[in-house]
Amino acid sequence: MTSSADILNARILVVDDRKGNVELLHGMLSSAGYTSITNTMNPWEVCDLHRTNRYDLILLDLMMPGMDGFQVMECLREIEAQIELEAGYESGLQVESQGERSALPVLVITAQPQHKERALQAGAKGFITKPFDRLQMLTHIHDVLEIRQLQKKLQKFAMRSEILPGEKIFPRETGDLFDQLAGNLPQVFWIWDVHDKTFRYINPEWEKMTGQQVGQGDKLETIFEPVHPEDMERVLREAANLPLGGVDHDYRLLLPDMSIRWVHSRTFPIKDSAGVHRIVGVMDDITQRKEADQQLLQVSHYDALTHLPNRVLFYESLRKVIKQSEMNHRIVSVLFLDIDNFKNINDTLGFALGDELLCEFSLRLLECLRVTDIIARIGGDEFGCILVSADGLGNAGVVASKIREALRQPFDLRGHQVTVTASIGISVYPIDSIDADTLVKNGDTAMYRSKTAGRDTYRFFTPEMNARAIEKLDQENALRKALDRDEFVLHYQPKVDLSSGWVTGMEALLRWKRPEHGVVGPLEFIPVLEQTGLITQVGAWVIESVCRQIAAWRHAGVGEIPVSVNVSGRQFSRSTLNQDVIRATQANGIQPTLLEFELQTERALRENSIDSDLLELELTESSLMMHAKKTVSILQRLKVLGIQISIDDFGTGYSSLSYVKRFPIDVLKIDRSFIQEITTNSADAAITTAIIDMAHSIHVRVVAEGVETAEQFDFLKGRGCDEVQGFYFSPPLPANEISQLLLSGSRRLKPAPCRPNAGESACNP
Numbered sequence: 001m002t003s004s005a006d007i008l009n010a011r012i013l014v015v016d017d018r019k020g021n022v023e024l025l026h027g028m029l030s031s032a033g034y035t036s037i038t039n040t041m042n043p044w045e046v047c048d049l050h051r052t053n054r055y056d057l058i059l060l061d062l063m064m065p066g067m068d069g070f071q072v073m074e075c076l077r078e079i080e081a082q083i084e085l086e087a088g089y090e091s092g093l094q095v096e097s098q099g100e101r102s103a104l105p106v107l108v109i110t111a112q113p114q115h116k117e118r119a120l121q122a123g124a125k126g127f128i129t130k131p132f133d134r135l136q137m138l139t140h141i142h143d144v145l146e147i148r149q150l151q152k153k154l155q156k157f158a159m160r161s162e163i164l165p166g167e168k169i170f171p172r173e174t175g176d177l178f179d180q181l182a183g184n185l186p187q188v189f190w191i192w193d194v195h196d197k198t199f200r201y202i203n204p205e206w207e208k209m210t211g212q213q214v215g216q217g218d219k220l221e222t223i224f225e226p227v228h229p230e231d232m233e234r235v236l237r238e239a240a241n242l243p244l245g246g247v248d249h250d251y252r253l254l255l256p257d258m259s260i261r262w263v264h265s266r267t268f269p270i271k272d273s274a275g276v277h278r279i280v281g282v283m284d285d286i287t288q289r290k291e292a293d294q295q296l297l298q299v300s301h302y303d304a305l306t307h308l309p310n311r312v313l314f315y316e317s318l319r320k321v322i323k324q325s326e327m328n329h330r331i332v333s334v335l336f337l338d339i340d341n342f343k344n345i346n347d348t349l350g351f352a353l354g355d356e357l358l359c360e361f362s363l364r365l366l367e368c369l370r371v372t373d374i375i376a377r378i379g380g381d382e383f384g385c386i387l388v389s390a391d392g393l394g395n396a397g398v399v400a401s402k403i404r405e406a407l408r409q410p411f412d413l414r415g416h417q418v419t420v421t422a423s424i425g426i427s428v429y430p431i432d433s434i435d436a437d438t439l440v441k442n443g444d445t446a447m448y449r450s451k452t453a454g455r456d457t458y459r460f461f462t463p464e465m466n467a468r469a470i471e472k473l474d475q476e477n478a479l480r481k482a483l484d485r486d487e488f489v490l491h492y493q494p495k496v497d498l499s500s501g502w503v504t505g506m507e508a509l510l511r512w513k514r515p516e517h518g519v520v521g522p523l524e525f526i527p528v529l530e531q532t533g534l535i536t537q538v539g540a541w542v543i544e545s546v547c548r549q550i551a552a553w554r555h556a557g558v559g560e561i562p563v564s565v566n567v568s569g570r571q572f573s574r575s576t577l578n579q580d581v582i583r584a585t586q587a588n589g590i591q592p593t594l595l596e597f598e599l600q601t602e603r604a605l606r607e608n609s610i611d612s613d614l615l616e617l618e619l620t621e622s623s624l625m626m627h628a629k630k631t632v633s634i635l636q637r638l639k640v641l642g643i644q645i646s647i648d649d650f651g652t653g654y655s656s657l658s659y660v661k662r663f664p665i666d667v668l669k670i671d672r673s674f675i676q677e678i679t680t681n682s683a684d685a686a687i688t689t690a691i692i693d694m695a696h697s698i699h700v701r702v703v704a705e706g707v708e709t710a711e712q713f714d715f716l717k718g719r720g721c722d723e724v725q726g727f728y729f730s731p732p733l734p735a736n737e738i739s740q741l742l743l744s745g746s747r748r749l750k751p752a753p754c755r756p757n758a759g760e761s762a763c764n765p
């Protein structure tokens with residue numbers, strides 16, 4: 001048999017154009033005890049090297065510039081044929097070159113399943129699949145080398161021994177009946193004699209299946225000749241340890257035409273009083289079943305588009321890698337990647353080019369990773385990588401930067417030059433979690449953090465992110481119930497006419513009385529309402545409540561109070577056509593135009609008998625711009641109803657008055673950030689003055705937000721600003737307190753003795 005020293009001293013050549021891969025493979029082999037390893041990054045020198053050194057194994061990268069792995073194998077095949085002929089010549093025997101089926105000692109390194117068949121045809125003995133695990137690779141190399149050594153020994157033996165001419169026709173073991181039965185079996189059937197160690201019988205199915213003639217007197221080894229090199233070691237081992245009950249095994253045969261057949265073989269001993277005297281074998285061709293299994297495996301484990309492992313295999317691999325790392329104390333980093341704005345590419349270039357981009361993108365990723373790294377397409381435009389290393393943290397950051405760098409080069413998609421960026425999140429085993437699901441979840445959370453940090457970047461997961469993610473989820477769930485549970489309230493903040501001191505109206509500001517959290521301000525939850533789409537229902541509730549409040553103040557004798565309501569851009573952009581209106585108008589052949597939002601607003605005004613000019617809608621500059629076309633038409637129709645429109649937070653966005661002119665605006669509210677330092681910062685003072693002047697020139701009223709001091713008030717008064725709103729007069733207050741305020745002091749407000757941080761209700765005059 002082959003000793004392990006023979007195997008470890010085997011001559012190995014590593015061929016890869018990438019230095020990192022060569023070094024990595026070399027390192028893995030030498031750490032496993034291999035002593036004779038040569039490296040080259042130059043495919044052109046492989047054949048010369050092999051001619052001189054006659055390697056026992058060549059690890060060959062397929063994708064190399066100049067000369068690819070297939071070309072290298074072609075040249076190696078010629079050399080192997082020469083070597084065989086020379087060996088035969090030296091021994092004085094007539095040896096026929098095996099040509100295609102030579103014992104070419106090549107294992108191909110590839111990440112592309114579609115290359116495998118071609119590589120086998122080109123003479124490869126097997127594959128090292130990228131991505132792969134270290135243990136699997138070393139086991140595979142060991143097996144191949146063991147077979148290689150066995151083959152060498154057999155070859156030497158064959159050269160020395162006399163070859164007997166085989167007989168095709170076998171003598172009948174038990175007469176005609178047996179011959180008829182065994183000869184017509186659809187399976188291969190053979191009988192082997194334990195004493196003279198030769199075949200007694202083998203039916204014609206064997207020759208039909210393999211093309212190989214085996215005759216009586218042939219050694220058992222002949223039937224193992226066509227066994228696929230990758231299965232050889234296992235099959236021999238299983239056959240050598242034949243138990244009395246027999247053995248069942250599946251393996252592959254590699255036939256002279258390079259096709260592969262899967263067989264199921266059952267081998268069992270036959271005993272008589274003297275003990276085992278025959279071994280009998282039955283062999284079925286199960287290729288079709290195996291192919292179906294393989295296909296199923298391929299479909300269930302690989303992504304059809306990029307041929308990368310899919311989500312299922314990604315998780316399986318991650319679990320396996322974690323288990324291994326538990327034992328050898330290694331660090332595993334999970335990188336989660338999402339292509340930024342991929343949807344735009346699909347939308348503008350179409351799905352076909354979008355698919356092409358995904359394929360090209362996955363190849364670039366493969367280029368950035370080492371052979372031991374695992375890369376998978378998790379779904380859509382999301383990819384996952386698993387990196388194993390001794391110093392995972394630093395390494396993951398380096399890989400992430402490398403990926404970002406590799407993406408700087410544009411992709412050429414059938415003439416379209418497209419550049420993309422990716423947002424990357426990283427979580428690390430065992431620091432962030434020790435289980436696969438949580439690692440992936442954390443990687444995902446970190447990836448979203450990269451997105452919110454402006455994309456084209458990477459973030460390591462931190463526990464705070466998790467706390468925030470959980471908190472956000474809780475908040476989202478609580479918000480879904482808040483409306484039904486009556487947890488929203490509106491506070492009202494007066495707006496005051498600068499010259500007369502009269503209250504001109506109120507702004508309704510939303511508050512959430514969240515159980516166990518107290519009163520939550522809108523800045524904390526409006527973005528969540530927008531993301532989840534809940535803003536539509538909550539927004540409708542605000543308008544309805546405001547209309548009811550205006551009616552209630554009128555009934556209570558407070559007077560007709562105009563109220564402005566903040567409207568999120570999403571309320572407009574998400575608003576759809578009302579189904580009843582569509583039905584009614586289409587029946588009359590009219591194109592429906594009114595959206596749900598407009599109908600709700602109109603209904604709220606009507607049901608509370610409110611003049612439409614008592615309601616004002618505040619939209620921020622940015623939300624006006626976001627869906628400008630749709631927004632303009634909605635605003636124009638609302639305007640026709642008589643509703644007032646104002647631009648909120650003016651100065652924080654585009655701040656283009658000429659653009660603003662396109663919208664039917666009544667009021668412009670200068671953002672608080674300008675007012676804050678209006679008396680100390682000359683730029684803010686100048687901008688505010690300019691905004692007031694320009695607004696007046698297009699007949700738009702100006703409200704200054706966040707006025708807190710007498711100095712600010714005086715400044716604004718001097719510049720001709722129309723109204724002010726801010727703590728200087730009153731914080732936002734619950735409706736009943738507003739009623740008291742207005743009923744007690746007519747509608748003229750005196751400055752309120754309160755500070756911004758004192759809490760809203762504490763500022764009551």
Ligand code: C2E
Pocket residue numbers: 493508509510521522523526542565566567568618648649672705706707708725726727728731732756
């Ligand atoms: P906004 O519309 O600009 O509202 C003015 C904000 O400034 C309010 O904050 C108000 O309490 C605060 N404020 C008023 N005077 C002063 C002052 O003198 N000093 C300081 N420091 N702050 C002052 P609030 O209530 O937290 O609302 C924040 C934002 O949330 C609002 O900004 C608005 O954009 C949004 N919002 C409020 N309610 C709603 C709503 O019902 N729907 C929508 N979509 N957004 C809302």
Ligand code: MG
Pocket residue numbers: 507566618648
């Ligand atoms: Mg506002």
Ligand code: MG
Pocket residue numbers: 648649669671672705
């Ligand atoms: Mg504002």
